[in-house]
Amino acid sequence: MDKKIGVKILGTGSYFPERILTNADLEKIVDTSDEWIVTRTGIHERHIAADNEATSDLALEASKKALKAANIPGEKIDLIIVATITPDMFFPSTACCLEKKLGLVNIPAFDLLAACSGFIYGIATAKAFIESGLYKTILLVGSDMLSRITDWTDRSTCILFGDGAGAMILSASEEDDNVLSVSLGADGSFGDLLYMRGGGSVCPATAESIAAKYHTITMKGADVFKSAVPKMVKAAEDAIIKAGVKLQDVKLFIPHQANMRIIQAVAKRLNISMDSVFVNIHKTGNISSATTITALDEAIKTGKLQKGDLVVLVAFGGGFTWGGAVVRI
Numbered sequence: 001m002d003k004k005i006g007v008k009i010l011g012t013g014s015y016f017p018e019r020i021l022t023n024a025d026l027e028k029i030v031d032t033s034d035e036w037i038v039t040r041t042g043i044h045e046r047h048i049a050a051d052n053e054a055t056s057d058l059a060l061e062a063s064k065k066a067l068k069a070a071n072i073p074g075e076k077i078d079l080i081i082v083a084t085i086t087p088d089m090f091f092p093s094t095a096c097c098l099e100k101k102l103g104l105v106n107i108p109a110f111d112l113l114a115a116c117s118g119f120i121y122g123i124a125t126a127k128a129f130i131e132s133g134l135y136k137t138i139l140l141v142g143s144d145m146l147s148r149i150t151d152w153t154d155r156s157t158c159i160l161f162g163d164g165a166g167a168m169i170l171s172a173s174e175e176d177d178n179v180l181s182v183s184l185g186a187d188g189s190f191g192d193l194l195y196m197r198g199g200g201s202v203c204p205a206t207a208e209s210i211a212a213k214y215h216t217i218t219m220k221g222a223d224v225f226k227s228a229v230p231k232m233v234k235a236a237e238d239a240i241i242k243a244g245v246k247l248q249d250v251k252l253f254i255p256h257q258a259n260m261r262i263i264q265a266v267a268k269r270l271n272i273s274m275d276s277v278f279v280n281i282h283k284t285g286n287i288s289s290a291t292t293i294t295a296l297d298e299a300i301k302t303g304k305l306q307k308g309d310l311v312v313l314v315a316f317g318g319g320f321t322w323g324g325a326v327v328r329i
């Protein structure tokens with residue numbers, strides 16, 4: 001019998017735009033306060049892209065860092081996947097835009113849309129491609145620019161989001177198997193709690209759709225909160241069971257950074273200490289598909305994780321979608 005192909009994580013990288021928008025800055029834009037935002041969300045500041053930056057530009061910087069960490073040339077990549085809900089444009093895909101910016105040609109490239117669970121869906125996709133033998137070395141990116149689809153007059157949403165990108169290189173390996181398990185889920189019946197109506201086939205761009213702000217995020221925050229907690233708990237538990245590991249063997253939990261109170265509630269239900277939960281939401285806000293990978297990259301680069309450590313990544317997003325993954329660094 002052929003030996004199972006393992007999936008090795010070769011390297012990670014992340015990038016945040018230079019400009020920082022603080023809660024004090026938001027106080028000048030909408031009727032809010034630093035105190036309200038920090039108490040309800042845990043967010044102090046977030047990065048906002050420059051006018052001339054595109055989602056693929058953030059992806060490019062994160063990818064270059066991941067390639068450097070992996071110590072491989074771009075030419076080794078044989079598939080590019082970009083998870084995003086804020087593509088450069090409908091088509092060509094942001095993955096194709098990234099391919100061009102990386103100076104690569106003839107490599108298959110596509111975007112993946114699973115909202116804030118996008119990177120976990122991406123890990124599952126990359127794992128399946130590698131294990132099937134179809135591709136050997138995959139560049140997986142989570143890149144989002146929520147600032148471009150935010151209604152900056154809506155205080156209940158504009159305080160939450162930011163921009164950034166993270167990248168991971170995954171490769172076929174005979175010795176290592178770093179992606180122990182993935183567990184994905186979705187329930188489309190909750191689609192009307194978190195969505196952007198405009199721009200697609202249902203509501204193409206018109207002067208009316210723009211005036212009605214259909215091209216920005218609409219969210220029923222409290223309802224999203226209520227679903228996010230149990231779904232993230234279940235996704236983490238399922239991934240841990242599938243991986244055949246014990247909760248106490250997990251070094252770090254990296255949850256989607258949507259709201260500090262969601263993160264705390266998930267930790268409480270999983271019965272884990274906040275000491276083993278990675279949090280960077282205070283300085284990033286919610287950057288959708290980029291949250292788990294940028295947090296993982298920071299945990300690796302700051303020495304919070306050492307080679308061999310077990311990590312649980314878990315996310316939840318519009319759709320609703322959710323997903324968990326157990327990886328060994």
Ligand SMILES: CC(C)(COP(=O)(O)OP(=O)(O)OC[C@H]1O[C@@H](n2cnc3c(N)ncnc32)[C@H](O)[C@@H]1OP(=O)(O)O)[C@@H](O)C(=O)NCCC(=O)NCCS
Pocket residue numbers: 031032033036037040041116155156157159219220221222223224225228258259262286316317318
């Ligand atoms: C958005 C969120 C922070 C709102 O917190 P909340 O405790 O649910 O607050 P509510 O929406 O019930 O609003 C409470 C009050 O604060 C007000 N409020 C909303 N945003 C405010 C702001 N930025 N500043 C001050 N007051 C604000 C509301 O108008 C409301 O006032 P009212 O009681 O006079 O009507 C919270 O629901 C949340 O984070 N939900 C999850 C969102 C999420 O994670 N989405 C992405 C998932 S991937």
